[in-house]
Amino acid sequence: xxxxxxxxxxxxxxxxxxxxxxxxxxxxxxxxxxxxxxxxxxxxxxxxxxxxxxxxxxxxxxxxxxxxxxxxxxxxxxxxxxxxxxxxxxxxxxxxxxxxxxxxxxxxxxxxxxxxxxxxxxxxxxxxxxxxxxxxxxxxxxxxxxxxxxxxxxxxxxxxxxxxxxxxxxxxxxxxxxxxxxxxxxxxxxxxxxxxxxxxxxxxxxxxxxxxxxxxxxxxxxxxxxxxxxxxxxxxxxxxxxxxxxxxxxxxxxxxxxxxxxxxxxxxxxxxxxxxxxxxxxxxxxxxxxxxxxxxxxxxxxxxxxxxxxxxxxxxxxxxxxxxxxxxxxxxxxxxxxxxxxxxxxxxxxxxxxxxxxxxxxxxxxxxxxxxxxxxxxxxxxxxxxxxxxxxxxxxxxxxxxxxxxxxxxxxxxxxxxxxxxxxxxxxxxxxxxxxxxxxxxxxxxxxxxxx
Amino acid sequence: xxxxxxxxxxxxxxxxxxxxxxxxxxxxxxxxxxxxxxxxxxxxxxxxxxxxxxxxxxxxxxxxxxxxxxxxxxxxxxxxxxxxxxxxxxxxxxxxxxxxxxxxxxxxxxxxxxxxxxxxxxxxxxxxxxxxxxxxxxxxxxxxxxxxxxxxxxxxxxxxxxxxxxxxxxxxxxxxxxxxxxxxxxxxxxxxxxxxxxxxxxxxxxxxxxxxxxxxxxxxxxxxxxxxxxxxxxxxxxxxxxxxxxxxxxxxxxxxxxxxxxxxxxxxxxxxxxxxxxxxxxxxxxxxxxxxxxxxxxxxxxxxxxxxxxxxxxxxxxxxxxxxxxxxxxxxxxxxxxxxxxxxxxxxxxxxxxxxxxxxxxxxxxxxxxxxxxxxxxxxxxxxxxxxxxxxxxxxxxxxxxxxxxxxxxxxxxxxxxxxxxxxxxxxxxxxxxxxxxxxxxxxxxxxxxxxxxxxxxxxxxxxxxxxxxxxxxxxxxxxxxxxxx
Numbered sequence: 031x032x033x034x035x036x037x038x039x040x041x042x043x044x045x046x047x048x049x050x051x052x053x054x055x056x057x058x059x060x061x062x063x064x065x066x067x068x069x070x071x072x073x074x075x076x077x078x079x080x081x082x083x084x085x086x087x088x089x090x091x092x093x094x095x096x097x098x099x100x101x102x103x104x105x106x107x108x109x110x111x112x113x114x115x116x117x118x119x120x121x122x123x124x125x126x127x128x129x130x131x132x133x134x135x136x137x138x139x140x141x142x143x144x145x146x147x148x149x150x151x152x153x154x155x156x157x158x159x160x161x162x163x164x165x166x167x168x169x170x171x172x173x174x175x176x177x178x179x180x181x182x183x184x185x186x187x188x189x190x191x192x193x194x195x196x197x198x199x200x201x202x203x204x205x206x207x208x209x210x211x212x213x214x215x216x217x218x219x220x221x222x223x224x225x226x227x228x229x230x231x232x233x234x235x236x237x238x239x240x241x242x243x244x245x246x247x248x249x250x251x252x253x254x255x256x257x258x259x260x261x262x263x264x265x266x267x268x269x270x271x272x273x274x275x276x277x278x279x280x281x282x283x284x285x286x287x288x289x290x291x292x293x294x295x296x297x298x299x300x301x302x303x304x305x306x307x308x309x310x311x312x313x314x315x316x317x318x319x320x321x322x323x324x325x326x327x328x329x330x331x332x333x334x335x336x337x338x339x340x341x342x343x344x345x346x347x348x349x350x351x352x353x354x355x356x357x358x359x360x361x362x363x364x365x366x367x368x369x370x371x372x373x374x375x376x377x378x379x380x381x382x383x384x385x386x387x388x389x390x391x392x393x394x395x396x397x398x399x400x401x402x403x404x405x406x407x408x409x410x411x412x413x414x415x416x417x418x419x420x421x422x423x424x425x426x427x428x429x430x431x432x433x434x435x436x437x438x439x440x441x442x443x444x445x446x447x448x449x450x451x452x453x454x455x456x457x458x459x460x461x462x463x464x465x466x467x468x469x470x471x472x473x474x475x476x477x478x479x480x481x482x
Numbered sequence: 483x484x485x486x487x488x489x490x491x492x493x494x495x496x497x498x499x500x501x502x503x504x505x506x507x508x509x510x511x512x513x514x515x516x517x518x519x520x521x522x523x524x525x526x527x528x529x530x531x532x533x534x535x536x537x538x539x540x541x542x543x544x545x546x547x548x549x550x551x552x553x554x555x556x557x558x559x560x561x562x563x564x565x566x567x568x569x570x571x572x573x574x575x576x577x578x579x580x581x582x583x584x585x586x587x588x589x590x591x592x593x594x595x596x597x598x599x600x601x602x603x604x605x606x607x608x609x610x611x612x613x614x615x616x617x618x619x620x621x622x623x624x625x626x627x628x629x630x631x632x633x634x635x636x637x638x639x640x641x642x643x644x645x646x647x648x649x650x651x652x653x654x655x656x657x658x659x660x661x662x663x664x665x666x667x668x669x670x671x672x673x674x675x676x677x678x679x680x681x682x683x684x685x686x687x688x689x690x691x692x693x694x695x696x697x698x699x700x701x702x703x704x705x706x707x708x709x710x711x712x713x714x715x716x717x718x719x720x721x722x723x724x725x726x727x728x729x730x731x732x733x734x735x736x737x738x739x740x741x742x743x744x745x746x747x748x749x750x751x752x753x754x755x756x757x758x759x760x761x762x763x764x765x766x767x768x769x770x771x772x773x774x775x776x777x778x779x780x781x782x783x784x785x786x787x788x789x790x791x792x793x794x795x796x797x798x799x800x801x802x803x804x805x806x807x808x809x810x811x812x813x814x815x816x817x818x819x820x821x822x823x824x825x826x827x828x829x830x831x832x833x834x835x836x837x838x839x840x841x842x843x844x845x846x847x848x849x850x851x852x853x854x855x856x857x858x859x860x861x862x863x864x865x866x867x868x869x870x871x872x873x874x875x876x877x878x879x880x881x882x883x884x885x886x887x888x889x890x891x892x893x894x895x896x897x898x899x900x901x902x903x904x905x906x907x908x909x910x911x912x913x914x915x916x917x918x919x920x921x922x923x924x925x926x927x928x929x930x931x932x933x934x935x936x937x938x939x940x941x942x943x944x945x946x947x948x949x950x951x952x953x954x955x956x957x958x959x960x961x962x963x964x965x966x967x968x
Binding site: 059060062063065066067069070071072073074076077078080081083084087088091275276277279280282283284287288296297300301302303304306307308309310311312313314315317318319322323340343344347371372373397398400401402403404407408410412435436438439442443450453454457460461464468 | 704833
């Protein structure tokens with residue numbers, strides 16, 4: 031009794047439990063509620079901003095890989111240097127090494143600068159010729175060997191500038207960093223300024239980045255993605271050829287025919303476990319079985335494709351089974367009802383209806399296969415390959431090749447910062463392919479998706 | 483007859499089988515296909531299958547068996563001690579094959595006549611020089627045994643090629659004839675064709691098992707070879723990892739395992755809270771519009787190749803941590819560190835955890851939320867006290883799967899964690915992992931006889947066992963949990 035009156039007396043003087051005034055506990059609980067909600071927002075903002083930062087840094091570092099500084103100047107192919115015997119005999123021409131061509135280019139470039147009246151105090155001839163890529167002599171030699179009639183003529187030659195000069199035009203190399211750098215001198219940069227002013231040193235779209243093969247540590251300017259793109263293309267073609275039929279066949283069996291027994295269970299468990307096996311383990315498998323046991327050539331796109339097919343197969347099977355399961359049973363019942371066999375039902379009705387879903391899943395599987403790197407390192411695709419593989423019908427899939435993601439890795443592990451730029455540029459190319467594939471998958475899904 | 487030519491012939495015979503059987507079926511009922519048991523196409527396919535499948539199988543078997551048989555026969559040419567050791571034996575037969583190929587090339591180019599190639603002996607001048615002249619470079623001078631074996635090899639290979647052609651062609655033609663004779667109005671062609679198709683489907687679905695068997699076998703045999711060269715106890719319990727290609731290596735797993743687990747731990751510290759909170763927000767708070775935008779954006783992270791994250795770790799995260807944390811606080815000055823790799827792997831795993839957790843939270847029945855909210859709990863209290871405990875087993879499963887992914891991740895650690903194997907607590911120090919060492923021991927010129935190379939298989943086996951164990955545990959937990967609400 032007293033308790034009640036005492037309790038009732040308090041609110042009369044002090045409305046503590048009013049609905050309009052929150053008490054401490056409620057306030058604390060509401061604050062906790064808001065905090066909790068903000069944790070979620072912070073988590074999302076954090077992960078999206080990391081994604082943004084990552085893409086930003088890659089595009090910041092990489093877009094410049096698509097531009098390349100080059101020097102254009104006339105060059106006289108002097109017969110006494112390039113063909114001392116004067117017989118234009120291909121065997122004799124081939125005896126002149128790239129060193130001879132290098133000297134010629136250096137000399138001609140220096141002469142050209144003198145003729146143009148461009149000079150920098152204290153610059154040596156070695157510095158001047160050192161501004162031109164070491165790739166140039168090889169290219170010039172190939173040009174001459176392909177067409178010996180050029181000897182004696184004066185041609186307009188367009189050579190890449192070295193990585194440092196290129197970096198100077200892109201702002202990666204500055205006068206301050208050049209002072210600490212043994213590979214470039216201040217005079218070279220001053221000369222570069224004058225050449226830019228004279229329009230001799232220009233920067234343009236770098237088609238070589240997409241077509242050239244890889245180049246050695248000394249020549250970042252001529253390193254390109256040609257071999258890597260071909261290798262990735264071959265691999266994706268083969269992965270498609272290997273995985274699509276096998277994946278679809280396996281899914282059809284498991285969804286439509288498989289009885290509930292031990293074997294089916296074993297297959298199911300295997301598929302879900304294989305999807306979770308680290309990719310490098312597949313690389314070990316490829317090395318042990320395809321290369322050491324079966325004797326297939328190392329670094330070839332065929333072995334890469336086999337390894338990646340085994341990795342991609344579970345993904346494709348899972349996607350295909352989902353697509354087959356999405357076809358309503360009424361379709362099957364109708365087909366069986368008009369007298370089709372089980373096999374005819376599946377191949378004439380279920381499979382065509384599931385096809386868009388299967389293709390979407392396959393494209394997404396291929397997209398993730400395209401970015402796979404680790405297993406390819408083990409089967410030797412990280413090798414330095416400067417020859418293009420032959421055509422797909424001339425055994426090109428057995429030739430050594432690299433792949434786009436592997437090229438990213440091998441450039442990133444080189445010391446010259448110019449290769450980091452190339453590496454980021456390669457990522458942009460890789461991401462472009464991935465975006466195209468994903469967009470294709472989304473469009474396919476939009477176009478053919480059916481709600482039953 | 484080359485393999486390619488054989489394949490062409492088999493293809494022609496198969497197409498002929500299709501056409502002939504189909505025609506014969508139609509003819510047998512005078513074009514009235516209602517009297518046929520199956521549609522005419524099925525008779526055609528039956529002919530096609532019988533003309534191609536047995537022949538192709540025989541061809542494949544022959545191609546696999548012939549080298550083994552020849553090798554066994556040729557062993558007689560060498561003293562027993564030369565062919566006892568398996569690796570010496572492999573090298574020896576590689577030599578034999580190369581010499582045989584050289585003789586073939588010499589004959590093809592006209593540098594030797596066929597008789598000469600069969601009769602040439604090592605005492606009549608250097609075979610190596612003669613083969614070098616036709617563009618076949620040999621490492622060492624040809625011994626009389628190798629030359630004799632190579633000549634015998636050519637002889638057997640020639641017989642083999644003829645036998646192969648005869649066998650496959652006979653099988654193909656026999657199949658064709660059998661199919662044509664079997665064709666008739668009462669022949670159940672559709673059932674037969676469907677049986678073959680079903681067999682193909684079953685075969686395809688067993689590839690998953692074959693892959694697992696291949697993984698286990700390849701790693702197991704090589705690991706066992708490793709353990710014959712290097713004691714297993716040392717591998718599992720030695721605290722030092724210092725491979726030395728001149729021998730005397732110390733190949734202890736512990737430092738690598740420590741680096742792997744340390745990096746995975748840090749990655750989980752990043753990915754679990756962020757992924758979980760993101761999932762909770764998306765599942766419980768976000769409006770449909772926000773969800774439809776944010777969820778795909780987070781999943782974009784999952785679609786980016788790991789090598790991109792690796793470059794991000796190498797170029798951006800590593801130097802950032804070094805310049806702003808490690809160096810100012812005196813933790814060291816290494817760009818690649820446990821922290822770098824851990825954080826970046828954590829980022830990689832965010833979408834993995836968030837999408838799995840999202841599904842699991844959505845699977846918690848709405849009635850449980852309603853009950854809690856009806857008792858006056860706030861939304862966050864409902865989540866913390868009701869939804870999360872109910873979803874806990876599933877979330878644990880997701881976390882374990884993420885951990886197994888972190889342990890098996892390769893590119894990020896290769897580019898961001900460093901290569902120094904050490905047992906250390908400082909997270910700003912470079913350490914290394916199992917996967918990094920697998921890559922470094924197996925890339926470049928490798929010889930598969932030294933423990934330094936073979937250790938990679940033992941490492942791979944350990945990695946496989948760890949990740950498989952985690953995944954099976956995770957699947958088991960998830961399955962248990964699913965049963966709860968179904």
